[in-house]
Amino acid sequence: MLKATRSHSTEIAGLLTARARWTVPEIAFWLVAFATIFVLPDRHLILTEIVIWALFALSLDLILGFAGIISLGHAAFFGFGAYAAGLLAKHGLIVEPVLALIVAGLASAVLGFFTSFLVLRGTDLTRLMVTLGVALLLRELANRFSDLTGGADGMQGIEIGPVLGRFDFDLYGHTAYVYSLIVLFVLFVIARRIVRSPFGLSLLAIKDNSLRAAAVGIPVNRRLVAIYTIAAGYAGVAGALLTQTTAFASLEGLAFERSADVLLVLIIGGAGYLYGGLIGAVIFRFAHDWMADITPQYWQFWIGLILVLIVLVGRERITGWTRPIRRLADRLGNWRPARPRALGASSREGGER
């Protein structure tokens, strides 16, 4: 029996680590992304926006796709990071953008840590309300303390220093794009590493069946606090990037619409496999342009329509289009991604016969 176990061991190790191996489509994805630096030099302003949305959606994916936490107020951390970066730059506290970005991200993570305890208990519904409440509260605060934030007019007079003290932000957004893309890539690699770790897998287990998760010794609450904190930090970095690349921070970063939009971005691309937010951001941005062309000003209507249709048709079917890609990745990398279905649906379905 021991011998048999040995021979299985290599197979098992192979199967388990295969999840973490980089696949050809993934590498291709990033090659294309970096190629845009040279191929689409006149699109860098839009591409920067896409990267920021992608990072923001990635952060939501960490809690929604992997831990099953629904949030209606994820913009709280985005906006917080945006203001943090703005304040750091405006008052010359930290002039170098990368360091400021890290500090802003950490500030959001701290906020995430303290608010995470509010989302631990209760149903999906209470989580929705608490996250929504926190975001609204922050927005209200930012609005009231207008001497600090600029209130409804936004924070003016932000000057961003050169990245690493060498690369100045230019009018065409070249520096901004390269900078943002590298930040996205680094954070993506970290996120990827995290979700493929024992910790990351335990999150999937919690989302799947938290009762059982506790019964095999997983400290459910502690894990949720951890991922919520990390995701808040990611969202904060996304917000800080927006401030740094536009030299502006406003209440919009905290608005409910932003929380709703990021949900849409993630849902379009599919939650639970990390690339959903990235792909969703690309589609969202172009759809935004296209719809704004038809009826400028009223594109919100089309956003709403898309949301309604997505639900009526079924998210499973909508994001089904990514399945061939993922199946390909699966075959090449032997990796079976988590299915992006009915998040927040009954989590006790695993054991039914």
Place this chain on the structure above:
Amino acid sequence: MLTILFDGIAYGMLLFVLACGLSVTLGLMNFINLAHGAFAMAGGYIALYLVNHMGMPFALGLVAAFFSAAAIGALLERTLYVHVYNKSPLDQVLFTIGLVFMAVAAVNYTVGSTQQFITIPASLQGQIQVAGIGMSKYRLMIIAICGVITLLLQLALMRSRLGSQLRAAVDDQRVARGLGINVGAVFAGTFAIGSGLAGLGGALGAEILGLDPTFPLKYMIYFLIVVTIGGTSSITAPFMASILLGIADVAGKYYMPKLGAFVIYTVMIVVLILRPQGLFAPSRPR
């Protein structure tokens, strides 16, 4: 001081009429309808159009607001909502946010984004003095109307067949069907009444709250707070919550204008922390 109390009560009762439909869909039908405010907005704009532009009497405008919002509610319930009842909370949220966005944009497109006010008859303008307290006639009317509605609702839920059918349908849909209750019709009826009341509230509140396309988003949190604090097991609890919220909001804005809605949001979060389970899902033994 007493005027603030009076205004707060009027405001709270208005909130109750606006939100009680949500309390029913959420508590009994277990559905998260973030688009509830859209029905209120619909009622408000319809009343405003009929009264301001068609010269309809104000009272009739209110009635029209109720019935038109109820009709829209019933229509949407049968055609769209019915497909979403059994979906996950995330789907319900996405769906109803989508509806809100559509409603906001559509109203923005048709009537513009400026805030509008309904013309109220001269007999309802001004104040009367009761025991030295200045009371706005209009707010007195709101208190009267909302009070009557609350009583009717309470009676209806306790006495009428719809009330018991609704409770049966919610407890166990299969059993209810077996008893010959038309679950679909019961849900549609409930939804329509809830929407109608929201519409009526929207029309009544157009004077106090103002009416602009972002109404559903602006007041969504208020409705949710009412339901959160009040719970959904009865009519009286959300009613009390509405009154408290109304008074707290009016007083907060009067005494601490700098803090604004801060107080209310904080209260909501604190309540959610203290009683996260008991609010929506009664903890049931496993």
Place this chain on the structure above:
Amino acid sequence: MTPVLETRALEKHFGGVVAASQVSLRLEKGARHALIGPNGAGKTTIINLLTGVLRPTSGEILLDGKDISHVQPYERVRLGMVRTFQINQLFGELTPLESLGLAVSERLGTGGDWWRRFGTRSSVIDEIGDLLERFSLVDVMREETAILPYGKQRLLEIALAFACRPRLLLLDEPAAGVPDLERQEILATIAALPDDVTVLLIEHDMDIVFSFADRISVLVNGEMLVEGPPAEVARDPRVRAVYLGETFDA
């Protein structure tokens, strides 16, 4: 000697309903203890109280003489108290491989590693291989759990508990609804547990109970009716009355 598990006057009320009343249990180290009783007697409630899924209304639960009434469920697992569920509670979207890997990692204290890739610890891997063998799960180890046949799911349910290396194992009808072949496997594995592992078994099947247990407690309407060695319990007129008086639903 300090008993491994002891409850003192354990009570659980749901509103006005008393689900467990003055329950006092005592399990010595290595005990093979069975808890039986008619449907609705409160057996699963007791397990839920012991594992911390439910909070007792009053009373104490002692593990190795220490009060654990306020210890979190997952910490009780780490202390060595592990359960199986009457109705499968599995990770439907994960494979048996991953599920067992998680449980083993948690036990070894490496479950919180967030930088090390999953599946790179040889200690974890060898143990998963061993568990897959013992529970005949090798052939389905890479399938999604949700699509496994019921018998395999049941085996995984038990295997997950074993992966936690229990010192005290609470088995809630482990063989319920299992096809005969897998049933024998499950029972054999339970019988082969080391002597120093203490077992509390909830079971309807009297054959299993009497072949396995060295002590039996009978729970009726949330109260302990009788406790003693199998032969004594089988003779007890009150137990007979309970089982004859009601529909015998083994």
